[in-house]
Amino acid sequence: MTMPPFPIRKECPPGACDCKRESLLEDPQADLRILRLTKEEEKRLLERIEAISTYAELMRIGQRLEEQLGVSVSIAPGPNEVRTVRGFQIVLGERPGLCRKTRQSVPAAIRKCLDRHPEIAFAILNAHDLFAEQ
Incomplete structure (x- = not known):
């Protein structure tokens, strides 16, 4: 097992996570960018996401997550009505090394951001043609 030249996330307690961190570290060809996300x-990151105030900032954070960590973020209206921010499907792409807690905390931070700034939620709905003029 070779350790990368940068600080990496500490391992989760046994049985608490399904991130497959060890198998990622053992593979010499693996993309280790996700392990740079220490606690x-x-x-x-969560503080920055919660502080977002525009749709453009939210899209930029998603793009930066993809570039720097290799994690894709998908935000879309759910299959049913969207009456609250709970109606949005916010999903982080599956990736070895991505902690279960992170997969839960990032969407929660995005929902907090959407609660504080409903105009971002409307922009997401508009981007998915919900409010498009017909």
Whole structure:
């Protein structure tokens, strides 16, 4: 097992996560970018997501997650009505090394952002042609 030259996320307690961190570290060809998201960096990321105030910022954060960590973020209206931010489907792409807690905390932070700024929620709906002029 070779350790990368940058600080990596500490392993989760046994049985608490399904991130497959060890198998990722054992593979010499694996993309280790996701392991750069330490708990401290995750806290900073969540604070930054909660502080977003525009749709463009939200899209930029999603793009940066893809570029820097290789994690895709999908935000779309759910299959039923969208009456609250709970109606949005916010999904982080499955990826080895992505902690279960992170897969839950990032969508929760995005929902908090949408609660504080409903105009972002309307922009998401508009981007998915819900409010498109007919």
